[in-house]
Amino acid sequence: MSARDTVATARPTTPSPRIVEIEGLRGIALTLVVLFHLFGNGRVSGGVDVFLVISAFLLARSILRKAQREEGARLAQHFAGVAGRLVPPAAVVLITVGAATLALLPPLTHEQNLREIIASALYFENWELIASQLSYGAAGPETSPLQHFWSLSVQGQFFLVWPFVTVVLVWVARRVGRSPLSVVVITTTILTALSAAFAIQLTAVDQPVAYFNTFSRFWELGLGALLGLTLHRIPLTSHTRAAVAWLGLALVISSGFLVDGGQLFPGPWTLWPVIGTLLVLLGSGSTSAHGPAPLLNTAFLRFFARISYPLYLWHWPLLIFYLQVRDYSRLGWAGALFVFALSVLLAWLTHRLIEVPIAALRKRVSTPKLLAVPVALTLLIVVPALIALAVDDAKRQAQLQAASQPSPDHIGAQALYQKPPAEFSSSVDIVPDASVAFDDLPSIYAQKCIQNYRSEPGMDKVLVCGSDVTSPSKTVIMTGGSHAQHWYPAMAAIAEQENWALIVIDKDGCRLSQTDPSDGISSCESWTESALQKIISLAPDAVFTVATETASPEAEHEFIADAQVEAWRALTDRGIPMVAVRDTPRFSFRVPECLQENDPGSTEGCGIDRADTYSDVSPFFERSDIPDLVSHIDLSDSFCTDTRCEAIVGNVLVYRDDDHMTATYARTLAPAIRDALVAAMPSLF
Template identity: 30%
Template sequence: MRAGRRASSQGDGAAADAGSGARRGFRGDIQGLRAVAVLLVVADHAGLGPLHGGFIGVDVFLVVSGFLITGLLLAEVERSGTVSLAGFYARRARRILPAASLVLAVTAVAGYLILAGADLLRLVQDSIWAAFFAANIKFARDETDYWAQDESTSPIQHYWSLAVEEQFYLVWPLLLVVLVLLLRRRARAGSSAPATPGAGAVRRAALATIALLSLASFALAVRGVAADPTGTYFSTAARVWELGLGAGLAAAMPWVARRPAAVRGLLAWAGLAAVAASALLFTEATRVPGWPALLPVLGAGALLACGDAPVRWGPARALSVAPLRWVGDRSYSLYLWHWPVLVLGAALLEVRGLSGWQALAAVLLALVLSDLSYRFVENPVRHTQLLRGRRRGLVLYPASLAALGVVLAVVHTVVVHDFAQPRPPVTAAAYADRGLAKDPHVALVQASVLAGRADAEVPSPLRPAALGLSDRVAADLGECSYSGQDYPLPLCPRGDPDGEKVLVVLGDSHGRHWAEVLDGIARKHGYRAYFLVLAGCNAASVQPWSAVDDAPDEECAAFHAWSQEQVEQLRPDVTVLSNDTVGAYVGPDGERVSDTAEVARLLEDGLTERLASLRPLAERVVVLADVPRLRTHPSDISRRGATLGDGLAKPNGRSMRMRDAAKRAAERAGAEHVETRQWFCAYGECPVVVGDFITRRDYGHLTLEYAASLADPLDRALALR
């Protein structure tokens, strides 16, 4: 299972509103389009087939949503002269809330049985945001990175686009009401004009309004994907143009329908081809909702506007076959269920990704669940007479929040209670008869390995708290965090601001996770300290391959040049390099290199070159060995019934090979090398918990608390004077 930005949402609460009314004018081709879109998304998420761009299903669904909902709203205006906001939101509640709330509740209960405590608490938090249709805000605020290998994926990550859709529908019906009122006032002001605006006037005003909003939204999306791709992907403002295209087409349908049938049939086929091409050609690196998104969005728009062309050879017949209509009816439920099933399935099997057969089984289970919820939850609630009427359905908002709140509160309380029970930490004294090292820090690591082998209970409380592990952040470097900043970059002296000696730290996020400790050591010895570190940018003279852009990391190349200039000007007494040594690099031919042996060679040569360039500029150049990477995620020790043995494993083999390459580079360049392995591993294994400290916040990054505990041994190892 590939989690990622591809946790795109069906966003199809919309189409359901159309289905909730009478079948008059029902178009089977739209149901088929919904089925195609959701199947693209599901196949992509499950890793089934070559549809790596299946995430464009979200774009298709947003267009469908804008088209169907706006069509219903305009039909209501033409029928009654206005829009009943209470009636609209009651219909939305009947359609959206039952299935959405059910999936959130079931996912929380299943998560309690399967997930680690830290991940479960994050799930509870995410569910609260999702319940208020604000999941996109939460994930954007958290800077959720779908390609980060060190982060676990939220089982309800896909709710973000449902939030986008509902936020749009908080505003768009209100704008239509305002337009109708303004047109009515203008109509009354004219001596010979009718008292109420005509249908054509309302449609023209709606079309002009949504066109302006969509153009502004598209401009924001194009600019945003370049500056902040993650935030833009979650942004409602950057998605309005996709909903707006569908809305504009709905307003323009009386004019579109008058175009020649043959032209419309050809456009419909072109639209289907555009959607298919997007699914086949797009990749994780494709920057949507920017320029590339025009292809699937315009394709979906062409299908909606022209799919009902009265020609026998059009795509409507193919899209209207019974199996596709069946999936289309259940597309909302299928979208809601498939992602939690995939994510929780992988967690249950304790694998990073499901195999092909496992993923197929998960998809089939999601399809069964979607059919059950469609038949026994969605349709019964949608059609019950108890909730008929313009306002009765509104009761579902507080009712669903209350019911879901009870489930989430119980899950949260039980988990917190489990971890509130005090349990003693691991101590070296308990294993004094096992011949531990004299160094107390090393001895504690050895004792923690022995405790893990004995499956000792997990200490409580831990530092940091195990349940808050997913909220851990990197050391605060203020305005000198550097990521995404424009040049010239600032310099932020830390340590002893008045110190005559200078310490410079070069590296990436693995240099940053030592920042607070090195800051204190520099202050103690009278050094001004400068942390020239950039996440994802190894200090070696080698260009990383950006996982986000799937291209060479140009930001890192620029940062290398800038940081070298700063070292030349600062002429530090001590320069320390600390890097994450696991990653992919750009080879001599400009292509991505990920093979372990080749990456190790590139790292060794690149680090040797950088160290050689630094040695004439500093009295001492020190390579601080990378932290051995874990094979097990630290959150595993917060699973129900976990012991310290669940957080014990051999270090990651690739990580150790890269650490060896870095050590050879230091020797070749004549630089100093400080080993760190003894503070993290012993007897060939690395414990997640040392004493009562959680050592990492993910597979490779230190927790700030454990890093602080290593201040004394690190101080001695660096031997600053």
């Protein structure tokens, strides 16, 4: 045993150009991501967290070294090198996804996928996912073919911002006469601690948002950066490094099997793969024959390390498009093996035909020319996508405008409500078209006064959508979640006729409930308490809300939650009368997508049996604890016949997704709901 194996020694400050453990670990991590996506039944491997730590580890030590040189950090050269590595392979995948979207997916999904192509190309896909796919009742496919770009976006944002932060900190350190390393380390430590605290808080109240949020993910990058900055000052024997590297590798590989990262990350459990990664990095460079370097340097792992980035890029869209084309909800083993094999093939071709030539190009051309390649590719993606979005938006607005115009052949609910039914032609196109139905929202949403359904700090603040009626005959407040607000077009038409002040106080996803019966929206209870006080202070003539919740894949029978009755009593005890409308049908699928997947003109299979969503009698009449000042109206016959609830009624598409009305159909309900209100609460008229 040599002296260097038994004596703790500090590492040299100059890193090896190739660290076997890092290259092998990166290959294992990203390959684990792919394997868990394909074979893991929804579990998260922790490989992305490894990927983030390694990226920050390498960048932080490299940028600090460059920033301390007399010639500065040469940021243009740095960005050209990073963009040259990352952008070309990603551009090929994004272009392929765009073409596949137009060729294989229904038009309803095109707008969202185009937005995500732009977001992915510009490295803000994680924020796009938070704004769209995590929005209440998000449109489009269940899972985006570009969702995996969220981690690349977090990495890209770090790669863009951190060099500037480092250069500024080095300049400050020199101005105040301090060591640049100490200033960068102290600043990174503070930012990492703040991010960790934010991640814990946000994960507790809104884990899906925390999962994609750059600021709740920064602590992983920060820990990687701190180790990169201080690794050369940590003295360990070669045998100790070998031991901690093996321990770290065990933590990384076991993470996906033992920790459900999809539900727990980026909270404290994320330390499992993060600490594992840090230990492997800490133990890298061991001269001991007992370390993991020989394993990580095998030809098999070197191959997957080389193709790990394009493999990560390709596997997810291939998976999503395979499920879409085959109309599967999940992969079987045969499908998973097929997608994996195709992903490996495309990754290898991308490496050979794109990554290798670009790497050679970096050695031969100037920085401006090298930077021109990723910039040109990004513009090639973003500009056509923006044009396509603009064209699509103009077409969509024209279709929605046409749908909003009264038509004798588009009578909607009157085909069921009016007795005898009005005559109308069945040979005209339905409105709104299924491709734009999701955007057929009540106009109240354009005022941005409906509180977001999420639970981050401030999301329990009560917002009020006021009325511009100066001398109203009555004041009516609508509340109770989106299933109350999708009646707004009909109620607004009545309010205009009767000169009411129609006020909306609402939070998406939250029924008016004294306790929180909502599914995971932790801010509903506190919002409801404040909303009740606000409603009481306004002393309305009536409060319009939704009464029941119809049966759905999540609820076997139509019901009324006890917590709703408690909230109703809080208002009626103050003398405020209420009218509670029976809920609308709920489907196990998105109706517009169903219509687009069927043959043109056919609605077969896009309706449900009435008994699948409605009880024989409204649960309102089966409860004895309903306050006397609560009236009930039941318009279920304006959605369903005695046996069926169809997707199209009177040439109008009824549903914008799986359980919300289109605004177009809601407008056709105005006569029906007016008659019901006159009967239930004549004091309003």
